[in-house]
Amino acid sequence: MIPGLVSIVICAYNNWPDVEMTIESALHQSYQPLDVIVVDNSSTDRTPEEVPKRFGHRVRYIRQPNRECAGAYNAGFEVARGEFIQFVDGDDVLAPNKIERQVEVFRANPELDIVYGDVRKFQSM
Numbered sequence: 001m002i003p004g005l006v007s008i009v010i011c012a013y014n015n016w017p018d019v020e021m022t023i024e025s026a027l028h029q030s031y032q033p034l035d036v037i038v039v040d041n042s043s044t045d046r047t048p049e050e051v052p053k054r055f056g057h058r059v060r061y062i063r064q065p066n067r068e069c070a071g072a073y074n075a076g077f078e079v080a081r082g083e084f085i086q087f088v089d090g091d092d093v094l095a096p097n098k099i100e101r102q103v104e105v106f107r108a109n110p111e112l113d114i115v116y117g118d119v120r121k122f123q124s125m
Contacts (some may be wrong), residue, residue, distance in 0.1 A: 001081065001082070001083055002033075002035075002081050002082060002083065003083050004033065004083055005033050005034070005035055005081055005082040005083055005084075006029075006031060006033070006034050006035070006082045006083070006084045006085075006086060006099050006103065007034075007035040007036075007037060007076070007080035007081060007082030007084070007085050007086070008026040008029075008034060008035070008036045008037065008085075008086045008088060008094075008099070009037045009039060009072070009073055009076030009077065009080060009085060009086070009087050009088070010022055010023060010026065010036070010037065010038045010039065010076075010088050010089075010090055011039055011041065011069045011072035011073060011076075011087070011088070011089050011090055012038055012039065012040045012041065012043060012047050012051070012072070012090035013040070013041040013042070013043055013047075013066065013072075013090065014043045014044060014045045014047065015043070015045075015047065015089075015090035015091050016043070016045045016046040016047045016050055017046070017050075018090060018091040019038070019047060019051070019090035019091070020050070020054065021093050022088060022089075022090050022091065022092055022093060022094075023036065023038060023051070023055055023059060025093040025094040025095075025096070026086075026088065026094055027055075027058055027059070028096060029094065029096060029097070029098065029099045029100065030096055030097045030099075030100045031097075031099040031100035031103055034099070035060070035080065035081050035082050036058065036059040036060070037059065037060045037062065037076045037079060037080060038051055038055075038059050038060070038061050038062070038090075039062045039064065039072035039073075039075045039076045040061065040062065040063045040064070040072075041064060041065070041066040041067060041068065041071070041072050042063065042064065042065055042066045047090075048063060060079065062075055062076070062079070069089065073087050084099075084102075084103060084106065086098075086099060086102075098117065101117070102115045102116075102117070
């Protein structure tokens, strides 16, 4: 565990191109340092080709047999190095300051185990 580091674990399964937005939203957080892990549950779309090609060393890409979301989150958790963990589905987008605001709450309230916020729904074309 690396103090202050936030590991963002993204569960991907046939989400291309939406998972691209998810990854971008994770990489462009106002908070640093970040460890972005994409766990691909054997996608049959463009995910296996596009994620390594577009994001290279900026994310850790793990491809595994489909173990559903829980299996992807567990695989990401096993390799995560962060003091804090953020799980996110491959069709969700994080607000640019989400991680920063949550870490601030954790720092101000060290007795907390979990912090969450509101959700807004949108749909891509």
